[in-house]
Amino acid sequence: MTTSTAKKGTPTPKRTSTSRSAVPGPKPEFHLIGDLLHYQAPKAKIEIVVDVDPPFTILETILDDDALADEAAQFKMLLTLLNDEENLAKIRQLRTSEFFSLAMRTIEEIQKRMGVSLGESDGSSESSEESTEKP
Secondary structure (H helix, E strand, O other), X not given: OOOOOOOOOOOOOOOOOOOOOOOOOOOOOEXXXXXEEEEEOOOOOOEEEEEOOOOHHHHHHHHHOOOOXXXXXXXXXXXXXXOOHHHHHHHOOOOHHHHHXXXXXXXXXXXXXXXXXXXXXXXXXXXXXXXXXXX
8 A cells, every 4th residue: 555645845735725804794774683673874874773662651642643644753752752862862963864764664663563554553444444344
């Protein structure tokens, strides 16, 4: 049995390492961890964290106020009711597009937990009343 070995004095071939330090990609704009929605504002370069499962008393106040028809108004009222001055200060630094992106996503996540939209929770719609069959 013959074993081939390199002759003495023959340089050992160097192993080329292809490992490079990996550069992480950009963080996603939105990241949901439990009930906390993390938003990485791309222009303002700040992170805002909003609880998307607030106490029901806060949602009740929002649902009872007919003036809060759109998501932006609902979101602003939510933050005011939560007494979250730190987040309100950060939100005031956002660009308009970032504010609306965060507001829409926050209300969307709250609605998912409720199973309805905040505008639909106050009773049946006209279309469902019209479809009632009479005997």
